[in-house]
Amino acid sequence: MTSVTMDAEALATAAAHAAGVDVRTVHDVAGVQAVADFFAEVWRLPRSNPPYPAEVLHSVVHAGGAVHAAYTTVPGGERLSGAAVAVFGPPADREVYSLVAAATASDRGVGHAVKQAQRGWALERGAHTMRWTFDPLVARNARFNLVKLGAVGAEYLVDLYGPMNDGVNDGDESDRLTARWDLLAGPAPAPADDTGDRAAAPVLRPAPDGGPLAARDGDRLWCRVPGDVVALRTADPALALRWRHAVREVFAEAYAEGFRATAMSRDGWYRLTRNPTPTTPGEDLRP
Template sequence: MPSAPSLPLRAECLGDASAYREAAALYARVFGYADPDFSLNPNLLSALARNGGSAVGVFTPDDELVGFAYGFAGRDADGCEFHYSQAAVVDPHHQGRGVGRLLKECQRRVALEWGHETMRWTFDALLSRNAHFNFSVLGAEGVAYVPDYYDRPGTDRIVVDWPLRRTTDPYAALRDAEPPALGRADWGRVVPGTLAAADGGTHAAAWLAVPADIAGVAGRQDEADAAADVLRGRVRTAMTALIEGGRVLVACRRIDAGTAAYLAVPRRATMPPREGVKAS
């Protein structure tokens, strides 16, 4: 006898104290936070949702919360206003099922209701899977690189902007470009190149190789930590040079099981520079 089809997941705004507590627990569990300094206050989520922010979740048909995201209204030093997405988490047992996409689309609807035209967030440059989702799935751009974003070592972050009303993606033709044959020896190195344009010309491009999975920095724990620190330093230097050179990040493609590569291209005229993104 064939099994019954699975019911779809649903995304919606969180709206009561129980849901906020459940979201805070999911957040701590997914990130492995035991230190109360990194806990999330349910009262804060309620206040954000009432005052220009977002607190959204993805639920199973049995009302189990398996994904959660929250954000708030932001404004940078240049006066650019946006909806800032602080965090999005997905239960490990439900990853790869489109939960992240549902969260971001729900958060997008909330941001638009508050009058925001752009969503902004950050992520670790060594998390290439996150990069692929941000750029190639959502169609966002990496517009800045901020060392020690959370004012402690090891927290360098790429800053992402996602235009919420854009109907034409100026980088659409570039997001599926195939990276060159790069490997472990190339991690943290920028490789210049060109991409074919629809009009027969070429686009200037630069590829930056990183591990396809940070767990690929193998060895004893102390050796792995030291290797990761060296790699982060190389990526910081490379990313900073790319962004300060007028480029944006538009894709991150896996080359093989060990290596992925970011694609950086010159900023289009439709994308103003983000000098207002503040470094620590």
């Protein structure tokens, strides 16, 4: 076992302890079914129609992938509070593709614990990077991926899945950012506060709510997203779709110039910088 793998296992253990969960891989019928049911609840779908059926999850495990589940101790037993699924990409890429990850909103730190468990599992099997996709309009997921984990938004994908009819994404278009996570790197350093620079940069265009959408200062670009797009889809689907198209336009132009999303502020602003590292599609961390 390499020192990187040992450090990853220690970090995963510490993250699980901090979140108050036990994270482990599941293989049995009951455990995998519980994960499928959990995903159905997160995506607001009936258990009879989960986004990732149990038989699909069993196939992933049988093919050499992993289903990780996080359990919180409750009176009388355990409660499933987070889960993730990963498979390997082409051997030459030394890369893992994370299909899906989710955690209950009330359990802070669970998502981090699950991703660290995935990282340790992947490193032990020789992977160097992990990829997944996420909705660029969901600011909390962007901050988790880009700041907490230190991944990079390696590509912008327009309407990747086509229409999605679950209870979280219904009525929207499925643009996604691909996160690429260097598994060999240590914990991500805290990003520098560039709020002042952002405020001083010329505004490029207005957002659908009338405020600024994007600003640029040379090789630095910032783009704002709505505070809670999931709630906005329910309250005003047309406005949510206008946000989708507005952010898409900014990102499409920026990525064509070689920019990549590298950070997300607490107040909902992406920071994009020039980063030539390419990659290809991956997982959805939602909702």
